[in-house]
Amino acid sequence: MSDKIALVTGAASGIGKAVALGFAAHGERVIAADLDEAAAKATAQEYPELITALPVDVANRAQVDLLRDRAQAEVGAPTIIVNAAGWDRTDQFLNATTEFAEKVVAINYLGPVHVCSAFLPGMIAAGGGRVVNLASDAGRVGSAGETIYAGAKGGVIAFTKSLAREMARHQITVNCVCPGPTDTPLFHAQPEKLKEALVKAIPFRRLARPEEVAAAVLFFASDSASFITGQVISVSGGLTMAG
Ligand SMILES: NC(=O)c1ccc[n+]([C@@H]2O[C@H](COP(=O)([O-])OP(=O)(O)OC[C@H]3O[C@@H](n4cnc5c(N)ncnc54)[C@H](O)[C@@H]3O)[C@@H](O)[C@H]2O)c1
Structure with a gap:
């Protein structure tokens, strides 16, 4: 068993779940935080001695503070x-209501902001650490039907770079993984025709598996990435090749 403790938001499903299981497979302790507590508990059951499931709505700062206090008391x-929690629904920008726009920004952008704000003081006190944010290729190159989400994810990329500059003096690296279309419930919530078109556009002609995206996250979180910070990597089968 390692002495490392990893907080993974969105750990109940898809990429976050694959990340949580990846850490546990390396003997690391995991706090699996998600809006869907029952599904987070199912993730935890795969490594009951290593993974602790806790509820959180990352869009709600008071809930994130509560998560930090419970995590500290129950795990450390x-x-x-x-930051893997995320959410979107594909539609044309002109159909978006203010309520929808605020929800997308609150979960995808303010979620990582709240989590970093609440947990970084503890990490600084511990002498260093790692932050890995899940953005999206939509935030690098744009994506029709995901315009507000793309804006929020572009914000996550800029947030990652600026936070990396501020946190370097504390021996904390901050990096960003941009998944392309990945085989998770979030991707499958999109219209069938759009899904088919996206798969056709990927040079590898298939979706990413959540474990393939998790591998990049685990690398950034590992000792091997000790001198890499403020970087953005796409895991997209070549769909995007941003410079
Ligand atoms: N799947 C893709 O094709 C794809 C592509 C690009 C980026 N991403 C990003 O990767 C990350 C993981 O996505 P995924 O595909 O695994 O999605 P998913 O829907 O499988 O999992 C997302 C998890 O986040 C949780 N969540 C949603 N809102 C939350 C909130 N307010 N508070 C706490 N938890 C919340 C959900 O309950 C769910 O368990 C997200 O940030 C997503 O935007 C995914």
């Missing part, structure tokens, strides 16, 4: 944070 202060 994490030195790895993975």
Whole structure:
């Protein structure tokens, strides 16, 4: 068993779940935080001695503070944070209501902001650590039907770079993984025709498996990435090749 503790938001499903299981497979303690507590508990059951499931709505700062206090009391202060919770529904920008726009920004952008704000003081006190944010290729190159989400994810990329500059003096790296279309419930919520078109556009002609995206997250969180910070990597089978 490692002495590392990783906080993973969105750990109940898809990429976050694959990340949580990846850490546990390396013997690391994991706080699996998600809006869907029952599904987070199912993730935890795969490594009951290593994974603790806790509820959180990352869009709600008071709930994130509560998560930090419970995590500290029940597991300890994490030195790895993975912001994987995310949400969207595909539609044309002109159909978006203000309520929808605020929800997308609150979960996808303010979620990582709240989590970093609440947990970084503990990580600084511990002497260093790792932050890995899940953005999206939509935030690098744009994506029709995901315009507000793309804006929020572009914000996550800029947030990652600026936070990396501020946190370097504390021996904390901050990096960003941009998944392309990945085989998770979030992707499958999109219209069938759009899904088919996206798969056709990927040079590898298939979706990413959540474990393939998790591998990049685990690398950024590992000792091997000790001198890499403020970086953005796409895991997209070549769909995007951003410079
Ligand atoms: N799947 C893709 O094709 C794809 C592509 C690009 C980026 N991403 C990003 O990767 C990350 C993981 O996505 P996924 O595909 O695994 O999605 P998913 O829907 O399988 O999992 C997302 C998890 O986040 C949780 N969640 C949603 N809102 C939350 C909130 N307010 N508070 C706490 N938890 C919340 C959900 O309950 C769910 O368990 C997200 O940030 C997503 O935007 C995914």
